[in-house]
Amino acid sequence: MNYIPPLDLTQQYQTLEPDIRQAVTDVLASGRYINGPVVQTFEQQFAAYIGTADCIGCNSGTDALLLALRAYDIGPGDEVITTPFTFIATAEMISAVGATPVFVDIDAQTYNLDLNQVAAAITDRTKAIMPVHLFGQPVDMTRLMAIAQAHGLIVIEDCAQATGATWQGQKVGSFGHVGCFSFYPTKNLGACGDGGAVTTSDGAIAEKIRLLRNHGQPQTYCHTVVGINSRLDAIQAAILTIKLGYLDSWNAQRQAIADRYYSALSQIDGVDPPRAIAGGQAVWHQYTLRLTAKAADSDLRQAIRQQLQAQGIGSMIYYPIPLHQQPVYAALGYPAGQLPVVEQVAQQVLSLPMFPELTPAQQDHVVSGVRSALADVVTQVLKTPA
Incomplete structure (x- = not known):
């Protein structure tokens, strides 16, 4: 038998090649490569798929976490409870905004955050909980949201590995205040390059994230906050729109x-x-x-x-x-x-x-x-x- 790799993306591309080629050609012909109607279409379809009012595309899943943390003004002096068993980006972005990651042990069956230990980790400096739906296995979001609400904490779902996963019939990324997704090529919904998104049903937070992802400018050359450059390009959005249907x-x-x-x-x-x-x-x-x-x-x-x-x-x-x-x-x-x-x-x-x-x-x-x-x-x- 031929070698069996951990992951093979070539077969997926072969199946979708005609549609992807056409979609990419259409974007190139349009001259609208950053944001624009193709990105907006994907954002609308992905929000509908997850079950939130808004989706904001960005450069990567890492940036999605950063934008979410900044949207809630989490920074120096704050603590964010999360798991030690995940890719570094989860904790890295907590550190990037100046906050402190607080690690809680994991459940031996799911490898996700052990919810029995979360409450004991909460202090007067705790501002948020960042659960990770690791390997595509959903966290018990009913229980986690109850803990967060009892303590007045923000919940930022790291859904990078779990696009389409559900808890009690509801998609992950729609429970917390925001959901953060990665479209890295190896993900279940993967682009042909980097890409990410934040989902939320809080309109004010959605607008703040849109502002932050585009240099903090509500209009061209008017900058009201310090933002970053983290936009989902139209070619990736076109590819993701095709793949979302599958x-x-x-x-x-x-x-x-x-x-x-x-x-x-x-x-x-x-x-x-x-x-x-x-x-x-x-x-x-x-x-x-x-x-x-x-x-x-x-x-x-x-x-x-x-x-x-x-x-x-x-x-x-x-x-x-x-x-x-x-x-x-x-x-x-x-x-x-x-x-x-x-x-x-x-x-x-x-x-x-x-x-x-x-x-x-x-x-x-x-x-x-x-x-x-x-x-x-x-x-x-x-x-x-x-």
Whole structure:
């Protein structure tokens, strides 16, 4: 069997190539490359899809987080509660506005923020909570919003990996005060370059974000606040508009793959495959399992990855170093063991190939590869004298 990569974007493009070529050509012919009607059309359609009054396109998911934080005047002296198990952009943008990220441990099943620990992390400096719907698995937003409302806190949803995911039938990105999305090419809804968006039903916040993303100018050469240059270009908006029509079917294909993976992998000792929690509909941006075999650690994981690679199966590790243990956040003073679940999970997770075009035969090969690699590596480890 040919090599199975963790992600393959070429098949998606081949399917959509005629439509994408035409859309890009139309934008080029129009001469309207920044903002304009094509961007506005996508913003309107994406807002309707998520279920919010407004969508504001921007340059990236990272900028979406930055714009959201700035829109609520979060800055020096403020604290924002978030997860240590995510891409650095989540905490990085909290730091970028001068606020302090406060890390709370994760739930061992979903890898999302442990809501049992959030309330204890709230102080008189806490201004917001930033949940991350990691790997496409939705956070329990009913419970999180209740916590936030009880303490008068802003909720900024990091939906970068979860476009289309729902909690109790409602799309993520429509629960919090704002939702922040990434359209990086690898995402479930990915552009052919960078792109992002903020969703909200607060009209005043939407206007403030539009102002901030365009150099703080309500009209040309009149600047009322210090903003940034973070606009979604029309070519990417045109591509995203096409892909949005396919997103639900792609997510359904991901769900079918996840179901098949779970059915097979749950039969293998030493593997804890992910599964959706009651009330949530995941979109499986990544299919990330835990290696729980005896002697499971980062060395065993690397050995398993090597064996998978030898069998033509790609894999990834998201994320090997939790944010509270990153050198950039050493000054925050989190001692080893303070967040025990994430520290253990980070040593055990392994992401398997996941994309809508993954065939049943490829899925079977992945499962077979995991089974044989785990058996071989664990046997070798246990036979090796301490």
